[in-house]
Amino acid sequence: MNVFGLSWRYLWSRPLATALNLLLLALGLASIAFVLIARDQIDRAFERDLAGIDVVVGAKGSPMQLILAGVFHLDVPPGNIPLAEVQRLAQHPQVAKLIPLSLGDNLQGFRIVGTTADYAAHYRAQLAQGVLWSTPMQAVLGAQVASITGLQPGQAFEGAHGLGSGGAMHGETPYTVSGVLAPCGCVLDRLVLTATESVWQVHDDMHAGDQMDAAERLELAEALADEREVTLALIAYNTPLAAVSFPRLINSTTSMQAAAPALEITRLLSMVGVGTQLLQGLGAVLLGVAALSVFIALWSAVRERRGDLAMLRMLGAPATRVGLLLLCEALWLAALACVLGLLAAHGLAALLGSLLMDSQSLAINAWSWVPGEAWVPVLAFGVAFAAGLVPVVSAYRVDVSQLLNSR
């Protein structure tokens, strides 16, 4: 029988009050921790996908739309841009790397992205099976795409027109799976990668019909060469100075727009920030109520058990041990609430993660530890300590001669 065991017994001798206090504390902590985890994971998901992309060039329109479509594959792109202009940009002295992306089709809602091998290399993607594409109409599946569609290297699939599932099927021009990427926790997991030419070929065929032989096809391709378009281009600078001049150059002298992802994401997060602040405020209010409730519970415990506490003193317990007994009840509450609150917060984050995954959105890892969570136990024990302080002092000072006089 030690102070921990005894305080545990006293705590659960009032099961309803204890359960209520635990619930209040845990809810407050869970909502604060959930905001921390969700914000951290969303920031990380954005950072991972943004890594090394300094600017996105695409058709004029909303810059945020361009970023969401081009980097995170969450929105539809504003339009297409001429391939010739993109090729000119690649020669620009401030451009270190340019990755063209062509969007337009999907496989069961997963976007088919026509690009170059640079795109996979940019995210340091590793192949789990097979090889990268070497000719048009070969495709490499992201890890999530492969696991949901069940496609293996060597199998064929048809793309559907449009970026959401349910468009017309391109039955006449099927793709062959050449490889499957290992999970990277980034945007590639939910993409189908192929050569830029594949996207052109699918749409040439759609417009021209399949009544062409190879010679006619080549002739058509040459005729179309000057009119070729891509959807957008991801660009990395070779000097940070470019951030000042390059977007201005694009926006003022070409028919295209340049959008800086870092800027747009900051803007987006600041808009979402109001919501997270609200949730965190709610968490703080819950914690405040929990603190009050724990205070009342401990205070009434001291009042109810004044005689028992005095009896302990009479039995020879030092005042500190009596105070500690009560303090331990508060600390038990804090520890339990901490565990429950963190579990609930990560559980909620896992729920959010699976919802995002179902809607083929950001990948978040709900069960990873966020450094900010270290504040949760600090907060829990702080609240318990603050709420327990007055009752503990009053237990410490319990007047034993009152016990002798009580009738």
Next chain:
Amino acid sequence: MIQSRGLRFAYPGAEPLCFADVSVAQGGTLLLRGPSGSGKSTWLALASGLLTPTEGEVVVGGQSVGVLAAAARDAWRARHIGFLPQKLHLSEALSVTDNLGLVFFAAGLPVDKAAVARALQALDLAPLAARKPAQLSGGQAQRVALARALLLRPSVILADEPTASLDDAACAAAVDLLRGCASELNATLVIATHDARVVQALPQASVLAFDIAVPVAA
């Protein structure tokens, strides 16, 4: 052995209480006799070191209680004083066995399960060991409180109005039990009471008479 000399105690802002000197041999019995509110409880608090006398001293088993520092006094009380309060203050959250275990917790000792079992056996409480205090009769609860007081084999047993709500037969049994337990431990028994039956049952006891004329702070 208990001796008091020139004992005085004043509650803050009140007239001091003056207590007559008393001396009881080890194993003897002392009755503190007087109406409620006459200072008996204050005397018990001074003898057990819960209050410090403003003047004079109480010497219990050769130890002057008032001179001990707070921590030493707590440890001394755990070891030497067995206290049977009028309101028993058994902990409702704990079983009878664990209520006895509290004694060891309070004294900062590891629980001696064999001693607890012996104490339960000695007072016919063994079949009730697993019960909560709320499931005990008044007499059973008092015996649990007595077992708690005797567990560490104190040299002094202080009983505060132990017969207040008992009928004649139960009162006689309670006094016999207290006296029997005290002799077995050779402990000095101090009973604070206003019950004439107790005085009659213990004719050989020393008596310290309190009367209402002594000023008391409630």
